Amino acid sequence: MLSDLSWLALEAKYLEPARTFYEEELGLTVGERGDDELVCAAGETDLVLRRPQTLPRGGIHTHFAFAIPETEYDEWWDRLAETYDLEEAQFGPARSLYLYDPDGNCVEIGQQDVAGPGIDGVFEVVLEVEDLDRATEFYEYLGFEIVDEGDDRKRVRLHGPMALELWEPHLGIADARGGVHVDLGFETDDPVAALEAVGDRVQSVERETTDEVVVRDPDGHFLTFIS
16 A cells, blocks of 8 residues: 655754764765755655654654665774764674664664665664554554564564554663654555545544645654655
8 A cells, every 4th residue: 555655754953963964974865955854865765854843843762774785784883883882783684783863863774685875765663652552553554564573562563665663662772762753754556545544543634635645643643645
């Protein structure tokens, strides 16, 4: 139903430190820029950095993951370790490093099957939810499928346009937390069909046209379905 992650929006108290981190430290290209928002290209997904001036706000303390080619990992580690206190985790044969941006978002950079060079997509986003069963069911109606459930019963991992982790409040790897009031954009062939799949479960419908639907999920995260 949902084909691609179009954007992930984060809240930035001040745009310049956020720009410096993502453009100069992580090598993302800044495209659109306004007084209260700038957009960085992370492969096919936009990373939107937004000051808290209007709704939707960007997510705060959001944990998400950038994809890099497997062969680049050691170079990324060596370079970032000169400045940041990194943590590392291993998932099967793949390694990921973790660091924090200026606004307290936990940024994972992990080995994935991508072309690169450099960051080539967002492959995971973590949302904080109040009721894990309710949130899981909501995203299953949008076509996500459960692939893993945490032993502590505080998290569920789903597969869709990207990996989506739903966390009840707790600290994960590198003391990461799930994001609050995160703004996600998804591409789909039929935005209205996506709304119909979850219409009786959303917190609100913010906008509805044939080409774009904006809703708030049961935990207040903004979801946009665009064709």
